[in-house]
Amino acid sequence: MNSSSNLREATAGLWRNNLALVQLLGLCPLLAVTTTLVNGLALGLATMAVLVLTSTAVSLLRRVLLPAVRIPLFVLLVASFVTCVDLLSNAVFDELHEVLGIFIPLIVANCSLVAHAETVANRRPVWFALLAALATGFGFLAVLMALGALRELLGHGTLFAGVEMLAGENSTWITLDLPFDGALVAILPPGAFFGVALLLALRNRLTRASAPALAVAPTSSSAAADLLR
Numbered sequence: 001m002n003s004s005s006n007l008r009e010a011t012a013g014l015w016r017n018n019l020a021l022v023q024l025l026g027l028c029p030l031l032a033v034t035t036t037l038v039n040g041l042a043l044g045l046a047t048m049a050v051l052v053l054t055s056t057a058v059s060l061l062r063r064v065l066l067p068a069v070r071i072p073l074f075v076l077l078v079a080s081f082v083t084c085v086d087l088l089s090n091a092v093f094d095e096l097h098e099v100l101g102i103f104i105p106l107i108v109a110n111c112s113l114v115a116h117a118e119t120v121a122n123r124r125p126v127w128f129a130l131l132a133a134l135a136t137g138f139g140f141l142a143v144l145m146a147l148g149a150l151r152e153l154l155g156h157g158t159l160f161a162g163v164e165m166l167a168g169e170n171s172t173w174i175t176l177d178l179p180f181d182g183a184l185v186a187i188l189p190p191g192a193f194f195g196v197a198l199l200l201a202l203r204n205r206l207t208r209a210s211a212p213a214l215a216v217a218p219t220s221s222s223a224a225a226d227l228l229r
Contacts, residue, residue, distance in 0.1 A: 006128065007131075009132075010128050010131040010132045010135060011131065011132075011135040012132075012135070013132060013135045013136030013137075013139050014135040014136070014138055014139045015139065018139045018140070018143065018203070019112050019136055019139055019140040019143075020139070020140055020143040020144075020196075021143060021199060021200055021203045022203075023112065025110070025111060025112040025115075026047070026110050026112055026140060027196070028106070029043055029047075029103045029106065029107075029110075029144075030143065030144060030147065030192075030196065031189065031192040031193065031196065032103060032192070033100060033103050033144070033148075034144055034147040034148040034151055034192065034195075035148070035151055035152065035155065035187045036148055036151075036152045036156070036158075036161055036162060037145055037148040037149040037152050037159060037160055037161075038096075038148070038160060038161065038162045038163050038165065038166055039099060039100065039148055039162075040141075040144035040145045040147060040148030040149075041141070041144070041145050041148070041166065042089075042093070042096055042100060042165075042166055043100060043103060043104070043144060044137075044140060044141030044142075044144040044145060045141065046085050046089065046100075046104055046107060047107055047110065047113075047137065047140060047141070048133075048134070048137025048138065048140065048141055049081075049085055049137075050078065050081045050082050050085055050107055050113060051113055051116060051133045051136060051137045052130065052133045052134060052137060053081045054074070054077050054078050054081055054113055054116075054117055054121070054133075055116060055117060055120065055121040055129040055130065055132065055133035056121075056126060056129060056130050056133070057077055057081075058074060058077065058117045058121035058122055058129070059121045059122070059124060059125065059126045059128075059129035059130070060126055062121070062122050062123070065122070070118070070122065071114065071118065074114045074117040074118065074122075075108070075114060077117070078107075078108050078113050078114060078117070079108045082104070082105060082107045082108045083105075085104065085107070086104045086105055089104060093165060093166060095165045096162075096165040096166055099162070099165065112136075116132070116133065116136060120132050120133075121133070143199065146199060147192070147195045147196065147199060150186075150195050150198070150199075151186045151187055151191055151192065151195055152187075153178070153182070154182055154183055154186035154191070155182045155183060155184065155185075155186030155187035155191060156181075156182045156187065157177065157178040157179075157180045157181050157182040158175065158176060158177050158178065158182075159175070159176040159178075160174045160175045160176060161175055163175060
């Protein structure tokens, strides 16, 4: 396998095999947390950090892990890094940590992290596992931010509200206030489902539009079969 195909495979999680829009994994935090862009950004960064750390550790240890207990070990690694991220966010971003609540510890229940460790990190070198984890994490982060921005704009009439919880008081100038209060349905659970449906439809539309039209020429064997009929 050449370097270009390796790179294409490693970055598949960014778009072609997106964690949320293609694999449809991690939907619980995707639907629950994304009432604002900042919430989606914070949870996306936390998930990506855990994914990168877990994949790197599994790839480094893959030759010494016992195959019979590899899945419990993967879960243990994920839980350890989630605990570290949870404690760090509680210490540095206390107010934002209170807003996100249980969903940072619940990263450990995201089956996609264990699946990525098993199917990618456990079978690939460190550079590939790291690149694949970054691509998958960025893909999931982008969906969280897009859905959070959409629901915040339609539901609150704002954008980047609460950014000071993540970037400090000097970042409040980023906040955008629109001249309407928004629609309540956008920040309720039905709004999350409608938003995900719109993103899925947009992703499918863009994928189909960019796919080249492949004209398959008949082979000699198929042409001969047609003549014998």
